[in-house]
Amino acid sequence: MPSDSALRIVWIYPDLLSTYGDQGNVLILEQRARKRGIPVETVYVRSADPVPDSGDIYLIGGGEDRPQILAAERLRRDGGLHRAIDRGASMLAVCAGYQIMGTVFGGEEGQPVEGIGLLDIQSSRGPARAVGELAAEVDTGLGGHVLTGFENHMGVTRLGPGVRPLSRTIVGIGNGDGTEGCHAGKIVGTYLHGPALARNPWLADVFLGWATGPLTPIDDAWYDRLRDERLKAVLPR
Amino acid sequence: MTQLPLRAQLASALGRTAATLSRVTGRGDGSVIGGRVGLILEPDLLRKLAADRKLVLVSATNGKTTTTRLITSELQELGEVATNAFGANMPAGHVSALASNKQAPFGVLEVDEKYLPEVLETTQAGVVCLMNLSRDQMDRAGEIWLLAQKWRRALAGKDIHVVANCDDPLVTWGAMTASTVTWVSCGQPWKEDSWCCPECGGPLDRKGDDWACRECHFRRPEPTWFLDDDAVIDPRRQRWVLDLRLPGRANRANAAIALAVAEVFGLPVERALPRLREVTSVAGRYTMVERDGRSLRLLLAKNPAGWLEAFEVSDPSLPIVLSVNAQGPDGRDTSWLWDVDFRILSGRPVYVTGERRLDLALRLDVAGVPFQLCETFDAAVAQQRPGRVDVIANYTAFQQIRAEFGRAV
Numbered sequence: 001m002p003s004d005s006a007l008r009i010v011w012i013y014p015d016l017l018s019t020y021g022d023q024g025n026v027l028i029l030e031q032r033a034r035k036r037g038i039p040v041e042t043v044y045v046r047s048a049d050p051v052p053d054s055g056d057i058y059l060i061g062g063g064e065d066r067p068q069i070l071a072a073e074r075l076r077r078d079g080g081l082h083r084a085i086d087r088g089a090s091m092l093a094v095c096a097g098y099q100i101m102g103t104v105f106g107g108e109e110g111q112p113v114e115g116i117g118l119l120d121i122q123s124s125r126g127p128a129r130a131v132g133e134l135a136a137e138v139d140t141g142l143g144g145h146v147l148t149g150f151e152n153h154m155g156v157t158r159l160g161p162g163v164r165p166l167s168r169t170i171v172g173i174g175n176g177d178g179t180e181g182c183h184a185g186k187i188v189g190t191y192l193h194g195p196a197l198a199r200n201p202w203l204a205d206v207f208l209g210w211a212t213g214p215l216t217p218i219d220d221a222w223y224d225r226l227r228d229e230r231l232k233a234v235l236p237r
Numbered sequence: 238m239t240q241l242p243l244r245a246q247l248a249s250a251l252g253r254t255a256a257t258l259s260r261v262t263g264r265g266d267g268s269v270i271g272g273r274v275g276l277i278l279e280p281d282l283l284r285k286l287a288a289d290r291k292l293v294l295v296s297a298t299n300g301k302t303t304t305t306r307l308i309t310s311e312l313q314e315l316g317e318v319a320t321n322a323f324g325a326n327m328p329a330g331h332v333s334a335l336a337s338n339k340q341a342p343f344g345v346l347e348v349d350e351k352y353l354p355e356v357l358e359t360t361q362a363g364v365v366c367l368m369n370l371s372r373d374q375m376d377r378a379g380e381i382w383l384l385a386q387k388w389r390r391a392l393a394g395k396d397i398h399v400v401a402n403c404d405d406p407l408v409t410w411g412a413m414t415a416s417t418v419t420w421v422s423c424g425q426p427w428k429e430d431s432w433c434c435p436e437c438g439g440p441l442d443r444k445g446d447d448w449a450c451r452e453c454h455f456r457r458p459e460p461t462w463f464l465d466d467d468a469v470i471d472p473r474r475q476r477w478v479l480d481l482r483l484p485g486r487a488n489r490a491n492a493a494i495a496l497a498v499a500e501v502f503g504l505p506v507e508r509a510l511p512r513l514r515e516v517t518s519v520a521g522r523y524t525m526v527e528r529d530g531r532s533l534r535l536l537l538a539k540n541p542a543g544w545l546e547a548f549e550v551s552d553p554s555l556p557i558v559l560s561v562n563a564q565g566p567d568g569r570d571t572s573w574l575w576d577v578d579f580r581i582l583s584g585r586p587v588y589v590t591g592e593r594r595l596d597l598a599l600r601l602d603v604a605g606v607p608f609q610l611c612e613t614f615d616a617a618v619a620q621q622r623p624g625r626v627d628v629i630a631n632y633t634a635f636q637q638i639r640a641e642f643g644r645a646v
Binding site: 018019021023024027031046048064066108133150193195222223226229 | 429430570575600604
């Protein structure tokens with residue numbers, strides 16, 4: 001049973017959407033919480049099981065077209081995630097998981113598929129696959145860092161007035177309009193793998209801060225070295 | 238074999254010249270360039286070279302090269318065999334393999350998963366061997382569910398005998414449209430890509446090697462061959478201890494399916510098995526190399542399922558060097574490192590190198606596995622005391638290490 005003091009992380013549908021090392025985002029949140037003495041309880045929710053609405057941080061990852069459609073159908077039918085967000089929980093949605101947060105996304109033949117409507121975005125199939133390193137300047141509302149990661153998708157995402165871009169791209173495609181990802185309230189969506197929180201520990205801390213309040217600094221030496229190397233490799237000199 | 242038409246003869250001769258040039262100039266082993274030259278001159282070359290031979294195509298995410306080698310070794314009991322022994326597994330490599338041994342009545346071709354439908358159509362191969370499907374180099378390999386769907390379409394309605402691993406649900410789904418299937422229970426240690434039914438998307442219930450969909454009719458077919466620990470059980474329930482010289486569970490699985498393929502060719506286990514035991518190293522994999530009193534065993538692992546099998550082979554009492562790159566053939570996205578459970582290495586001296594050593598360093602740090610970062614492979618080796626050391630590397634990292642030892646295979 002979850003104790004009241006523990007941080008509750010919920011990983012949604014690893015059996016459908018976790019083909020790009022998405023488990024890494026879970027492991028990083030756990031590590032960065034524990035290093036600060038915050039106890040963590042993580043629930044892996046398979047697609048046949050109900051999504052608990054009592055979590056603090058929800059994660060959903062990337063995957064293939066068919067599992068993406070199945071995940072959207074099940075989340076809509078289940079309703080647990082919607083209740084959790086209404087309660088004030090936060091959510092990191094990556095790639096295929098990012099697209100299904102919107103009102104519509106492109107299916108395996110490019111056909112429009114209904115999303116779950118937690119973000120005011122619409123996605124469709126782009127003309128070519130966006131594959132490669134991405135770097136972008138993050139919205140000052142989220143701290144103004146540089147976002148780094150690896151994108152691999154065919155989606156083009158149009159942001160509606162109900163969300164803000166997560167970042168403006170320096171290198172890479174992202175949403176397809178010069179921005180990458182989006183955020184609204186405590187929901188953050190991004191196309192980035194790497195995984196996103198391995199490359200951007202500041203973003204992990206945004207989620208931890210939302211859930212637990214101000215955070216003590218921790219040793220980020222390995223994170224910093226990896227970030228520096230990746231940014232040097234991709235940023236224009 | 239029948240004579241090739243003149244144009245095809247010329248294309249195949251020029252291809253062989255290019256292959257020889259590639260080898261003598263040290264640019265490669267010649268198996269791709271030779272085939273490419275031939276295919277440009279005669280696009281129909283592969284079909285012509287394949288005609289009138291007994292062919293088996295071998296495909297999977299992991300174990301293709303080794304299983305191709307094992308089946309080749311077996312079929313040599315029956316006659317000459319043409320094969321792409323160096324892992325050049327696209328049509329240019331197949332042309333090169335078949336052109337370099339035109340008299341051979343048998344052909345064993347390793348085929349890239351994506352190319353299987355095309356190569357099947359061109360070569361009209363009569364036997365196909367399918368072992369496993371799992372996530373692999375996602376930035377270029379694409380989606381495995383889609384891949385299995387393409388296998389289904391390619392196999393349907395043709396007179397093909399498939400030998401497939403029924404413990405892998407996605408392989409089963411991809412193979413089951415064939416007119417004849419021999420199901421082999423080879424195990425599936427990596428299950429992270431098969432918790433859902435490929436047929437309907439429902440949850441798969443799994444118990445040991447068995448599995449069944451909770452929502453539709455799709456379930457594991459009854460196997461006739463079984464891998465049972467260190468032995469294979471044949472359709473007559475006779476148990477054969479494998480006693481291979483290649484290490485590890487993955488190679489026992491490869492051997493089990495290779496024995497089932499041999500029987501399709503009329504070769505009984507008692508004649509095939511001694512041939513399997515002769516194989517000691519495949520394209521540098523599992524090779525022991527010596528440097529300054531250290532014996533390094535080289536293990537290749539290209540994706541999470543492959544790392545799981547490599548850890549199983551690796552000796553927990555030894556230090557281990559890990560090397561990771563992210564060049565084109567490796568997949569340029571290193572996210573897959575987070576799908577590998579490295580905690581099994583806790584307690585061993587771990588040395589981290591390769592072009593993407595910092596990705597691996599962070600991964601191990603988060604897993605709580607102590608390690609030492611080394612700028613180069615040489616620096617990692619220099620840290621070792623005399624004695625045995627295990628090395629696990631992904632594709633181009635492995636090739637770089639192999640090149641240092643002069644491809645000593």
